[in-house]
Amino acid sequence: MTDIQKKIIKLKEDKNAIVLAHYYQTMDIQEVADFVGDSFELAKIAQNTEKPIIVLCGVRFMAESAKILNPEKTVLLPASNAGCLMADMITPSDVIKLKKEHPKAAVMCYVNSTAETKTYCDICCTSSSAVKIAKSLKEEEIIFIPDRNLGSYVAEQVPEKKFYFYRGFCPIHNIVSADEVVEARQKYVDAPVVVHPECNKAVRDAADFIGSTSAIIKYVENSDKKEFIIGTEIGVVERINQLIPGKKAYLLSNHLSCINMKKTKITDVLNALENLEEVIELDKDTMDKARITLERMVSVN
Ligand code: SF4
Known part of the structure; x- marks a missing residue:
C-alpha cells in the first residue's frame, strides 16, 4: 500500500467517511474503497450508509x-470534470418531445443521465x-432513454412490450465492432466472449454472454473456463486479473x-477527503423529483 493510500484510509476514519468506487476506476482507487460496485450497487450502498x-x-x-438519495449528507466527487458522454x-x-409523441408510454431512464433529465422520467434503471x-411496469409501451443499445437489448428480453428509443x-462501448469479436476469438480460442449491453447489437449477437459489470464478474467467477474476452471497460479486466485467482x-x-x-486519480481522492471537495449541490425541487425515479428503481429489486 502506498503512502497516499494509507493517508486516505486514515482520513476516512478521522472524517467518518465512506469511499465508494465504480468498477471502472483504477485499481489503486478500488483498493482504498469501502465498496466497489456497478451503478446499481453503489446507489443501494449510498442509500443505506450511515456515514455523513x-x-x-x-x-x-x-x-x-x-x-x-441522501440529501442531508455531504457527497463528494473527487474529479469535478468527470462527466459521462452518454448522459x-x-x-x-428531448424527453418532453418523446412524451408528446408517445403519451401512453412510461419513461424509463438509464441512471447514466443527469439529475435534471431524471426529473422528466417515471423510473430509473441500471444495466443490471x-x-x-x-417487466414490472404496468404500461405496455416504454420510452427508453438515453441508451439505444441497452434499450434494444431490454426490448429483446421483453418482447411483450412496445419500446421507443432515444x-x-x-x-466507449458502441464503437466496438463484431470484427473485433472475430479477431479476439481467433487469438484466444478457448475464451468465451462476455460483453456489456451498452455494446451495439452486432457485438451482442456475436457474444456468449451479455451482462452488467457485476454480472460479468460473477460469470467469470462461476465459469469452468480459465480465459475470457471481456467487452466492457478495462477496469473490469484489471479487477478480474488481480482479484480472481486462476482466471x-x-x-x-x-x-x-x-x-x-x-x-479520477488517487491524489484526487486524497484531496476530496482533505478539503471536502467537490461538494455536490442540487436544488431541492430537482432532488425531490429525481428521487422518486431512483427510489422506484431500488424498490423493484
Ligand atoms: S463508460 Fe460510457 S456510459 Fe460509462 S461513464 Fe464512460 S461514457 Fe458514460
Missing part, C-alpha cells in the same frame, strides 16, 4: 444519484435491473477505456 460523508469515485451522474447526449426537451424493471449511446481476462477492444472514469 460519501466520496463517490466515478462520474458526475453517480455522485448526483448518491446526493439525491450529456439528452436534454429535458433494466429487464426486471421493464438516439444516445456510450461512445485470465483479455480486453475485447483497445477502445474500451473511459476517459471520464479515468479522470
Whole structure:
C-alpha cells in the first residue's frame, strides 16, 4: 500500500467517511474503497450508509444519484470534470418531445443521465435491473432513454412490450465492432466472449454472454473456463486479473477505456477527503423529483 493510500484510509476514519468506487476506476482507487460496485450497487450502498460523508469515485451522474438519495449528507466527487458522454447526449426537451409523441408510454431512464433529465422520467434503471424493471411496469409501451443499445437489448428480453428509443449511446462501448469479436476469438480460442449491453447489437449477437459489470464478474467467477474476452471497460479486466485467482481476462477492444472514469486519480481522492471537495449541490425541487425515479428503481429489486 502506498503512502497516499494509507493517508486516505486514515482520513476516512478521522472524517467518518465512506469511499465508494465504480468498477471502472483504477485499481489503486478500488483498493482504498469501502465498496466497489456497478451503478446499481453503489446507489443501494449510498442509500443505506450511515456515514455523513460519501466520496463517490466515478462520474458526475453517480455522485448526483448518491446526493439525491441522501440529501442531508455531504457527497463528494473527487474529479469535478468527470462527466459521462452518454448522459450529456439528452436534454429535458428531448424527453418532453418523446412524451408528446408517445403519451401512453412510461419513461424509463438509464441512471447514466443527469439529475435534471431524471426529473422528466417515471423510473430509473441500471444495466443490471433494466429487464426486471421493464417487466414490472404496468404500461405496455416504454420510452427508453438515453441508451439505444441497452434499450434494444431490454426490448429483446421483453418482447411483450412496445419500446421507443432515444438516439444516445456510450461512445466507449458502441464503437466496438463484431470484427473485433472475430479477431479476439481467433487469438484466444478457448475464451468465451462476455460483453456489456451498452455494446451495439452486432457485438451482442456475436457474444456468449451479455451482462452488467457485476454480472460479468460473477460469470467469470462461476465459469469452468480459465480465459475470457471481456467487452466492457478495462477496469473490469484489471479487477478480474488481480482479484480472481486462476482466471485470465483479455480486453475485447483497445477502445474500451473511459476517459471520464479515468479522470479520477488517487491524489484526487486524497484531496476530496482533505478539503471536502467537490461538494455536490442540487436544488431541492430537482432532488425531490429525481428521487422518486431512483427510489422506484431500488424498490423493484
Ligand atoms: S463508460 Fe460510457 S456510459 Fe460509462 S461513464 Fe464512460 S461514457 Fe458514460
